Amino acid sequence: MLDLVAVMDRLRTECPWDRKQTHASLVPYLIEEAYEVQHAVEQGTGLREELGDVLLQVAFHSRVADDFDIDDVADVIVGKLVRRHPHVFGDVSVESADEVNTNWEAIKATERAGKDLFDGVPMGQPALSLVAQLIRRAEAAGAPEGLAHAVGQGVARELFDLVRRGAGGGARPGGRAAGRRAGLQGARGGLGIALTAASPSSRPAHAGGASMAYRLVGLDRLVWQTALRL
Structure with a gap:
């Protein structure tokens, strides 16, 4: 780890x-x-490198960063793990996962506590x-299911209904199961959302596939932003 810091x-x-x-x-x-x-996890190979x-x-x-270094990053996550595992680092007893x-x-x-219900939700993530995540936050706060009607109609409502149907069938957008993700992608395709990658010739030589990944996320973000306006 020290070698990595020195190289950087x-x-x-x-x-x-x-x-x-x-x-x-x-x-x-x-x-x-x-x-x-x-x-790599799904393919069962190459995980160490990735x-x-x-x-x-x-x-x-x-x-x-100007105001923190990698030691500060590690300190933050160590503190969070200790706080959220009182059964390991405290006197709380648990019997199951x-x-x-x-x-x-x-x-x-x-x-x-005291923060907005959706504080910390990254709005730049893919639409589904x-x-x-918005639905999980609302449900955790005790919001009634009927509150989804406040979303209105159009694309925004379709996205909310799509995710609810997927959750009912055991699917979780962004989850690790390839089959679940494939099902969600198929449903999204049914809504007419097309994802096209930038041509290889348009990418900087050093960028590799990053421009494609960025464009895919950007298009999903555009869909969501469009939905919010409807």
């Missing part, structure tokens, strides 16, 4: 490309690498997973 320090100092990067310019690469980890690529993005962002999950959600709710 040198790249950030001596490499023109690495030196010019910002948090915003690196986002497409982080998105692409996360999907490649998912692909996790290394994700770790590179963490190290890169930590080096770009379900109890662990219930405690985790209760602790999260306490940490969010965004709708799923």
